[in-house]
Amino acid sequence: MTHDTDRLRQEICRVGRSLFERGHVHATAGNISVRLDDGFLITPTDACLGFLDPDALAHVDAQGRQTAGDRASKTLALHRAIYDADALAHCVIHTHSTHLVALTLAGVWSPTDIVPPITPYYVMKVGHVPLIAYHRPGDPALGARIGEAMAAAAARGAPIRAVMLDRLGPNVWHESLAAAMATLEELEETARLWLLTNPKPAPLTEAQIDELRSAFGARW
Template structure:
């Protein structure tokens, strides 16, 4: 069995075990050379078959395997916008999805830099305006946004996180869910996020992005 396929299947089981993939929601992909391996439509992440993944080209053409998740345009958009990315995780995890239903903290990040780990593992996370799941125009917006990010919240839908490895993408998705849970716990208070200079320095050191320095409502 291909090690990359096994890694993707193990990641799905891990995320499902954490309760971040209710029912058959969520989809994962990994880039393998000139192919993108993606979970098939209707797949339960807790029971992924490593041998039954969809294979696509980076432009989204389905070339082998079962029918891909309808979210394939979102996955390929991340790979096209940043050649360094190797894996994408899209979930409907509870807290991150809840935050996707709220006004964003700033135009470049739906969440403030509440913890160093959010900045180190995720970085700024724009709120992408609502579209129906699988909408290619939404994916095109993600691809063409003119600032750096490795994760986003799809408005009224859920989180998507990418990384330079499957582990990095999974870690980002988990950390994004944790940051969202903290934000909800702090509702009605006046939290003290990290100072902008500290957030920028952490992002620089850990290879993420942070230039969302001005809080205020508004989507990208």
């Protein structure tokens, strides 16, 4: 085990514990993976993210074959589809965050944007988040649907870093686990604000969003 791999194992456990302690995941819901030079690390199937063992994390080679650790999460194929679609994605976090799942049950704002751009930090830190139609947990078809959404967003010139699985929860990817966790938190908080406000707030105007693009490089 290299020093870098050991550090990533510890970081997965730290992020998992933080998400669990703050209620972003519960029981054995959710999973985390990171990309390695020789494959991937991913949390085991039916593992509680609050009590992960660094040595038990599953190591999978570039072809998806497990080489060490406990049995890999059944969402491995989905994570690999995200990595294949975005060379800058170095980690993926999936949770069953309460307000985001509640949003899909109540009805999202639109299939291409589950919530409107109601805060500047949502535009800056998250960007567009499309809804992926319901599939059973672990369905291999989910990877293809997410890949299609990522390709469509890239073609529009606004690459995405998250999708929402109907009735299941968000998948968020980024260049580091810390950045992915921050994006997830902003996404969940925006869903909470949208569900709590009545009447619903107006989205930011196009001029306001364009200012965020110019000042901060927002991908909207």
